[in-house]
Amino acid sequence: MAKILIIEDEPELVRVLRSYLERAGYAVISSGRGDDGLQLWEREKPDLVLLDLNLPGADGLDVARAIRKRADTPLIMVTARVEEADRLVGLELGADDYIPKPFSPREVVARVRAVLRRATKNGSASTGMVLKISDLEIDLDAHAVICRGQKVDLTPTEFDLLATMARHPGRVFSRLQLLEAVQGVAYEGYERTVDAHIKNLRSKIEADARHPRYIQTVFGVGYRMSKE
Numbered sequence: 001m002a003k004i005l006i007i008e009d010e011p012e013l014v015r016v017l018r019s020y021l022e023r024a025g026y027a028v029i030s031s032g033r034g035d036d037g038l039q040l041w042e043r044e045k046p047d048l049v050l051l052d053l054n055l056p057g058a059d060g061l062d063v064a065r066a067i068r069k070r071a072d073t074p075l076i077m078v079t080a081r082v083e084e085a086d087r088l089v090g091l092e093l094g095a096d097d098y099i100p101k102p103f104s105p106r107e108v109v110a111r112v113r114a115v116l117r118r119a120t121k122n123g124s125a126s127t128g129m130v131l132k133i134s135d136l137e138i139d140l141d142a143h144a145v146i147c148r149g150q151k152v153d154l155t156p157t158e159f160d161l162l163a164t165m166a167r168h169p170g171r172v173f174s175r176l177q178l179l180e181a182v183q184g185v186a187y188e189g190y191e192r193t194v195d196a197h198i199k200n201l202r203s204k205i206e207a208d209a210r211h212p213r214y215i216q217t218v219f220g221v222g223y224r225m226s227k228e
């Protein structure tokens with residue numbers, strides 16, 4: 001049973017989310033503070049974190065940053081802050097999804113399920129495939145990436161983006177196509193979130209992120225993986 005950690009300071013929201021998630025078969029733990037939530041994350045090692053942005057104790061963005069420094073636990077930001085800048089900061093920190101408040105609990109359960117499915121290696125059929133592009137190796141079964149001989153830790157979203165492009169080197173993907181490939185659905189207006197993920201990916205795999213060797217920008221269109 002997957003364990004979900006909710007870090008949220010509105011008791012009524014926690015109550016509703018807990019009831020929906022438990023009914024969907026998840027174990028739920030929760031904290032109403034950022035600092036306590038982080039400790040709970042460390043102790044309980046949940047499979048996924050639902051994280052509010054405005055929290056007492058420690059800001060949601062700081063919590064996200066602290067988690068990402070140490071692990072790739074799938075992370076969904078839930079927030080009433082509507083500014084796109086905040087949303088992008090969250091995604092730049094490596095959050096896997098973003099849900100604006102107010103939301104329907106049903107939608108949250110669907111997003112949790114989608115993010116967990118992507119994070120579970122065993123959920124996908126075995127392909128035995130390792131993609132190789134120059135000195136970048138992507139093991140599709142193990143969800144492992146080796147770059148210039150070094151293991152690279154990617155979030156589930158970053159891995160899916162990379163694998164999607166690497167399966168078709170040279171092919172140009174629009175931002176919407178990439179969103180759809182990694183989330184199953186693509187929302188108009190969310191295209192820029194792809195840029196945030198690509199930026200993170202580049203910082204992890206490119207020797208010089210400003211002159212990317214692997215993930216190339218095709219201006220006015222999107223991105224593509226280099227052929228060699």
Ligand code: CA
Pocket residue numbers: 008009010052053054055
């Ligand atoms: Ca709050």
